[in-house]
Amino acid sequence: MNSKAAHYIGAALLAGSVLVPAAAFASTAANTNISNTVTVNFDDASGNAQTAVTSSVSFSVNLVASAPILSAPADVNPATENTAYNLVYTVTGTANGLDTYNISNASVDTNMDGAPAFAGDVSIVLGGTTVAADITAGATSFTVPFDGTDDSIVNGIAVGDTIVLDPTGTGEVATVTAIDESTGAATNTATITVSAALVGSFTAAQIIGQQDTATVEVTTDTVTTPPSGTHNVTVTYTSAADAGVTAADSVLFTVSRTALTVTKYVRNVTTPNTDGLGTSITFDGNDYYDSGVNGAPAETMEYLVVIENPPTYAQADNIVVSDPVPLFTTYVANSIQMDVNGGGVTAYADTADNGDAAETDGTTIYVYAGAGGDDTAAGLGNGTGGSLAGGETASVVFQVTID
Template identity: 35%
Template sequence: MKKLFSIIALFFLFSVCVHVGRALADVAANARIVNQATLYFDDGSGVIQSTDASVIVTVAHVPGIPTLNAPADGEVAYINAMTPITYNYTITAGGNGPDTYTINSSIADQSNNGSDAGFSFAASTGPGETVTIAGSTASIDLGATITTTGSTTSVLQVPADGVADNAVNGIRVDDIVFVGSGTPTRVTAVSDPDSGTATITLADALSTDPDAGVTVLEQGAFTLTVTSGTIDTTGTDIVVTVDTTAVSTDAPASDTVVASYTSGSATLTKYVRNVTSANGTTGLRQFTFRSATHDFFTGGVTGAPGDTLEYLLLVENPGSGQVTGCSIEDVLPIDFVSFVSDAYDSDELVYVDVTGGTEDQFTQTTGDDPATVDGADLTVHVGAGATITDGGDVAGNASVFIAYQVTINN
């Protein structure tokens, strides 16, 4: 009787390269681990026979924590209840396979609101990806996979995901991906058979060939727009703090932004001094212009017929935001005083931007500068950008003034 012998050879044919000691997350989700054994034997015929047995294990998805960037806090001038500040976020997948990341935002704190602030989402990923927005929640589908041996700087070798189509583990052409800790690059081609090895071609070559076990993670984007609500007290900022989290089934990534809506609040104070005979008792304040400093008062000034009076109109913005369209209208008591022509050299009014440190002189003539005198009515457009027809802007914590002279009628 011929000697019966059997040689058992085990061949482990993997569609991925599994390293001893590596965690499961170092293998891409949906990869098929094929374990095949072959039995060789002699059945007495003198011819070596063989028979195979195999099992296939599909690697499970292991969720990971996504990466959420942190945009800088925002600040704009308050305009109305819907004044927006937009924050541009990027979110990068975690884990070893495609996943849906739920984004939640909530207002953690707000101040100086007569009515609540609000917010909204807009989101985008690569072609064919799914974005769902519902109120304060958005969800984004992002792809992810892990390299196997044989990858080059431009073409990544990754496990097929079990479905022959134009995407491997959710990664498609024109998606933006991170390979390991590198910089983001665009996907230009995907080859995805139903089994074995798939390839991902990159627009920008990596610096070195990646080893097996390097993550390939898709990056998506979304914007969070925070709206101010109605301001409660002008001159005081609205400040809104918004918390945002992004999570699949693992721990969330989180970020907090602060939206500040600056508000301006203008005040007007009228001062006077007696140029001919200095006096006054109330609200003393000194002002310097035309290289001289004088005492002005808000009250308690007396004058005799023929005396010259100098009026000063001070516009102040104690708020943090600018005020716009600033114009001063002053009605002269022409029954008692007469406007002084050529009070300051060949001009009649002095305009001073206190904060900017600039000084100018205007005439009373209509259409040649921002000042006009029409009978008893004096109009001066003040602030940055003022024109002959429109008022200008006074920044937060800034001030401007105009000065003009009259004589008391005899």
């Protein structure tokens, strides 16, 4: 989350609260039946009491859409081209009833060939209700308004669901273990039981929102000009009941192109080959070849590993070269050397954890290639890789004898 993203979210939440000022504070659950009964007692002209008459009228409470609360998945840096990433959102309802939130995605792309591809959840449904009567701390069950249907699901909240009491305030999370709506017709309330005693106390008409997760899959596109570009992805949750009620979050993907190229060459040290050889490269006064080199048992062969970070690409860090010694050859002790970008050839001891840039047990060679690498961290192969800036090259050599 960068500051710009935070700003967007702040604006979205603000807009939501301006649109529905009532919902965020205290409310009665959607579908609650509010009945008003009038009783008239009267006497006749002589003062004799007559039978009272009554009359009733009722209405139901509407859903008031309210922007859900979103978690903020971390920015992704570095991200890899053409790779899928899952943004997992924890979404908490703040409305007084069940609502569906449609998920839409957009991206502002910089130095990318195209927009990312989106997949995953397209909507999330969250139940919602309100506190019917004050709840004291330590309670494991409490009442909420009856939604008119005795089906053990009260305004979209069912057994097993995660709910948040007073989501915009105290925000206590609980798990529903039972719902009793059997007394709904008589008392106009249902009872929710949760798995653990509530820590907080809550007052009537505070919101109880369902909490669930939604996953948005973002597949990065390719970088136009190396080394990197960005997808600034905005995920928006829009109330199906009121399209004006939205919540949004932005996640910045910094996409870097995989930069290093590794090429391996070899030469016969004992009897230099001269004919039928492949592409050659000269290093430290010797010619190495990518094919066609041969040797006889007991002869010494020298491998050259060239690691290149192409020009204009981002710096590559933590570069570790691990190279198993080939079958039917024996590593020549203390033969590892490295040159970093023409800075001079340095020889390293095989000893592990001695502070230089290489270590080996004779079976696998580890070189912490580039600038600044070392084998200090305990254990073979656990050292810290070096760095190569764009356009820099590291060349590693080591020797074996043919068995």
